[in-house]
Amino acid sequence: MTENEYAYFLYNIPGLGNKGIYSILDSGITCGDIFNMDEKSLSLLVKEKTSKTKPAKEIIERRKLWDFEKEAEKLKTQGISFISACSDEFPERLRHIPDPPFAIYVKGSLPNPEIPSVSIVGARMCSDYGRFMSREFGKGLALAGVQVISGMARGVDGISQKAAIEAGGSSFGILGCGVDICYPEENRDVYSRICANGGLISEYHPGTEPKPNLFPMRNRIISALADIVLVVEARQKSGTQITVDQALEQGKEVLAVPGRVTDRLSDGCNFLISQGAGVALSVGDVLDRLWRGTNGKRTKDNNTDDPEEKTLEKYRNNNEEDLGVEEQRSIEDEIVDVVDIIPVSASSIMERLYEKEITISVPELMGKLMDLTYKGLIIQDGVYYRKRMG
Secondary structure (H helix, E strand, O other), rough: OOOHHHHHHHHHHOOOOHHHHHHHHOOOHHHHHHHHOHHHHHHHHHHHOOOOOOOHHHHHHHHHOHHHHHHHHHHHHOOOEEEOOOOOEEEEEEEOOOOOEEEEEEEOOOOOOOOOOEEEOOOOOHHHEEEEEEHHHHHHHOOOOOEEEEEEOHHHHHHHHHHHHOOOOOOOOOOOOOOOOOOHHHHHHHHHHHHEEEEEEEEEOOOOOHHHHHHHHHHHHHHOOOEEEEEEOOOOOOHHHHHHHHHOOOEEEEOOOOOOOOOOHHHHHHHHHHHHHHOOEOOOOOOOHHHHHHHHOOOOOOOOOHHHHHHHHHHHHHHHOOOOHHHHHHHHHHHHHHHHOEEHHHHHHHHHHHOOOOOOOOOHHHHHHHHHOOOEEEEEOOOOEEOOOO
């Protein structure tokens, strides 16, 4: 038997948990040693390391009936891989975080550590603006070759992941249930496609139903697997803040998409920015932070063979292909059409464009509003815009 197979047995022992297993292994023994240890030595070791007696009894009883081949076949039939910290496949980014998982279940694949990754998180009950920006960032990052990681929840998570997959990119869902369970059901299309374009990951056993207390724990994995955590839209007190706190504890950079100060769903993002989080107005802002990294740990040079520079160039080229001269002209016409004689904000204009299925980033919109103002087609009143009459 391999060490990973012995680890799978140990991970299925009730009452041990991540901390218990790590504590026992810290004594310098292996999972195989634990499985084959005599009853007296095992009981003493488990009691010493965990202050519990029941787990040792569970190990002694369960190993008598444990069938390694049968258990491996169960996972294989479901297309699920078990990867423990004893395996070389276990993500290095998960090894050294506070309260690391001892093992994860994977359906599909793991994120490629050589490719930049961004976690996109935010409100479940997001606004039209939040939905629009989730699509914008999910699609844009995917087109740039960046892996998108999220919790596959309704709202910002699922929308950004779906946009990434539809753009031909890779996305990875970190679940608060077993990887064999789709939750919420409304994200069934994302669940079905993500394994072929990324993977589903969970520290919870297959068959584990989603429960409220499981979701906060999985958030530390969402932040750990990414280079940057991007908050699209969130209330000031929300589950998103848990992910942000864990990201900061892990030393990850946090970016936030600003919103109107009167929108409660933007309170969380605006607060994060006021506390020093980076501002993400466009996909380019996120890519720039990826290349520079936190505190300059990543630097971009002029080497045209640099894969990161090639990714940024890929994003630029995709944008140039998507926005030809004809389309740019039509977008300006559409903007003039949605601007009314009553002053409206830039975010309202963006929402109206979104309703017409027109995708445009915040910087692009602001640039076009400025151009239209110079041309005399619209008038700017402070932070509002209105149509010029006559």
